[in-house]
Amino acid sequence: MRTQVGIIGAGPAGLLLSHLLHLRGISSVVLEKRSRAHVERRVRAGVLEQGTVDTLVEAGVGERLLREGLPHHGIELRYAGTSHRIPFEKLVPGRRITVYGQQEVVKDLIAARLAAGGDVRFEVEDVALHDLETDRPCLTFGGARLDCDVIAGCDGFHGVSRPSIPEGVLSVHEREYPFAWLGILARVAPSSEELVYTRSERGFALHSMRTPEISRFYLQVPAGARVEEWPDERIWAELKARLESVPGFTLATGEITEKGVTPMRAFVAEPMQHGRLYLAGDAAHIVPPTGAKGLNLAVADVRVLTDALAAYFEHGSSGPLDGYSRACLRRVWRAQHFSWWMTTLLHTFDDDDAYARRLQLSHLDYVTSSEAAATTLAENYVGMP
Structure with a gap:
């Protein structure tokens, strides 16, 4: 088998990447260890940033989100017997958050990929990455082989993608x-x-x-x-x-x-790429949930990676791919600081x-x-x- 982008993980990062690539005419195959029922029931984050909502709507997978999501224009802080509202509509006009469960985002993305004839494979065993430092990387799984131009590791903190990078390549920063x-x-x-x-x-x-x-x-x-x-x-x-x-x-x-x-916990592995492997979402970074940044960082990574892959496949330009990690990490570290700040504050x-x-x-x-x-x-x- 052959595809342009082999994607490991059918969470929000992997599914959204596959869908955005499809919209740009780039083929992909998504491999997921768990069953479809499991990933669609897995309760995780539920606060979507304005940019995340905009991305999903622009990608054509926001209809149910706009209908059922709960827009919020502020949050409340309580301490020492007092209550204080932080009014988004006054402080950051035109921007808000929307409460919509991650499992609902996953359901919407799976439905969109399957409706478009996307190749999403669940319950895939023994995924392994090979030849990352060549121009012909590949994935093996369950006795099969998938040749790719690029591999995207979107398989979370405990996935196989990040450990496939040779020892000594990554710098790891973490706090428990x-x-x-x-x-x-x-x-x-x-x-x-x-x-x-x-x-x-x-x-x-x-x-x-x-x-x-x-x-x-x-x-x-x-x-x-x-x-x-x-x-x-x-x-x-x-x-x-x-x-x-x-x-x-x-x-x-x-x-x-x-x-x-x-x-x-907080965790960042940098750089977020090695050879033809590019990490996105929890495979590269974890934030404490106080700042509601995990899912939103994954979406931001995927937007950057989609544009970089489009430049590569459409124009033969490798510059954006070479700068992928650098472009993502600026936002990652801003989110790390904000999440740490909210955690220590409360x-x-x-x-x-x-x-x-x-x-x-x-x-x-x-x-x-x-x-x-x-x-x-x-x-x-x-x-x-």
């Missing part, structure tokens, strides 16, 4: 945080019209949503916490203790349909002392009282141009 997030989906209407980020002495909490009937919540929990330690009653009690911190707010509760613990740390806590509260006071500081938060949250 001393806490995790317990996330739940609940069959209950949201208690707030916008996302609520809460800093409390008990730890961080986030009230989000997926639909008008489904809410999403996160709790800061100790690193290594297990789901079994958090029965439903304990989760709701802790969410109420952290979120019902301002007068007049009551948290509605309901049936919890899903729960899981997510470690908090979480409690085991080694906090009274001095550190006062500094944290002082910074929150500054963000919520200074238009310049609030604008910095808003423009990063909705996504840099």
